[in-house]
Amino acid sequence: MTDFTKTRALMARGAEFLGTDYAILCGAMSWVSERGLVSAISNAGGFGVIACGAMTPDLLDTEIAETKKLTSKPFGVNLITMHPQLFDLIEICRKHDVGHVVLAGGIPPKGSVEAIKGEGGEGAKVICFAPTLALAKKLLRSGADALVIEGMEAGGHIGPVSTSVLAQEMLPELGEEHLIFVAGGIGRGDAIAGYLEMGACGVQLGTRFACATESIAHPDFKKAFFRAKARDAEASVQVDPRLPVIPVRALKNKGTEEFTAKQLEVAELLNREEVEMGEAQLQIEHYWAGALRRAVIEGDVENGSLMAGQSVGMLKAEEPVADIMAELMTQSEEALSRR
Incomplete structure (x- = not known):
């Protein structure tokens, strides 16, 4: 099974928005989501996202340029809203014609969404995180092109509500009209299929990719995950x-x-x-x-x-990104075919 017809049909809106084969984003993980892993994910049909984190504008400038040398496919940049040089970082993204900017870490400061989108909307698309339905609606009114709803099962900075509850609350109300990606605790394609059927346009995974062969994470870091x-x-x-x-x-x-x-x-x-x-x-x-x-x-x-x-408990060994992506899509397709 290689065409993934049912899965691709359900994630068609998300894939078109991202410009990818599959609407699978890799969550931005500081020190992990760098040029090697980001380009590998994009080359495998997904959507890699550079984790800017605490980078200076010069460091981000270099990271984007080096990533472009490794892939011609779309990828995004994750910016932290509280970064003291946020608007300088946005300018770096504009300089490189980055197509999608993910804003994380809180409500976007005044003028940041407009700066990313540019006059007349010729700039990048904006993806924001929405921990509540009320904030989701506010972000969409404020110009967000897509949202990620991330449950507490996720790694790194988390909210207080589980992925399954957020999905049940938000997808029926927002999923048909807006682009909503689901994240948090997703480790298998069966779960991807379920969220797509509920109305998600795609998903975001981080932990599943953290220990990929192309990840620069230290071997001992990966071993800790496998244990x-x-x-x-x-x-x-x-x-x-x-x-x-x-x-x-x-x-x-x-x-x-x-x-x-x-x-x-x-x-x-x-x-x-x-x-x-x-x-x-x-x-x-x-x-x-x-x-x-x-x-x-x-x-x-x-x-x-x-x-x-x-989802760390599902990780058992290093695998190439392309194999992880193929496995997720195969599991999703098999789950949908059983329905």
């Missing part, structure tokens, strides 16, 4: 209600315990009025950036951050 069970991917705890800390799902280790200590440290700085709230939030984000690098690049799986979704 893990779903229950090992735990959400972080907010220790001070004043700190607007978004929960993060990662494999439990010393690093997750150190994050609790980091929150207490920043809370004490707030008590002494030594930092503003915005700076406090940035300190938390910088902690995660450093902890991620220790795990992904250096292989420090004890003290680094092993951000993983609950």
Whole structure:
């Protein structure tokens, strides 16, 4: 079975929007979603997304240029809304004619969506994350071209509601008229088929691709994923209600315990009025950036951050991206054919 007729029919709107064979996005994972993995996913028919994270404009400029050398297929760039140089990063995307920009990390600041889309809409398409139905409607009114609804089963920064509940709440109301991608805990094509039947135009997966052969993640990082069970991917705890800390799902280790200590440290700085709230939030984000690098690049799986979704228990070995994509599409097609 190679034509995937039923699956492609259900994801046709999403694939047309992305300019891809399959409406399967790879979630942007800091330090993991770089030129190698992004280009491999796009070359395999999916949609790779560069994780800009804390990159400077110059670093993003280089990353986009290097990715273009590895693929002629469409790919996107994920920008964090709280990045202090957000508008400079948007200009870098415009310089390279990036077709799709994914805004993550909060409500897009004033003027950012307009800057991405450009005058007359000749710029990039905008994809936003929507944790609630009310916010989803607001983002669509504000110019978002597509939405990702991501459940708490996902890795990294998460919301409080499960994927299945978000899908039941949002897809019947928005899925027919708008482009809605579903994310969070998806590890098999059977689940993809189910969300497509509910009205999603496509899906986003991160954890499933994190340990692909083309992923630059350290071998020890990958081994930690292969050993893990779903229950090992735990959400972080907010220790001070004043700190607007978004929960993060990662494999439990010393690093997750150190994050609790980091929150207490920043809370004490707030008590002494030594930092503003915005700076406090940035300190938390910088902690995660450093902890991620220790795990992904250096292989420090004890003290680094092993951000993983609950689908991590389905990962057993390294596989090429093309094989992962083919397996997901085959599983989806077989599930739809059984209906």
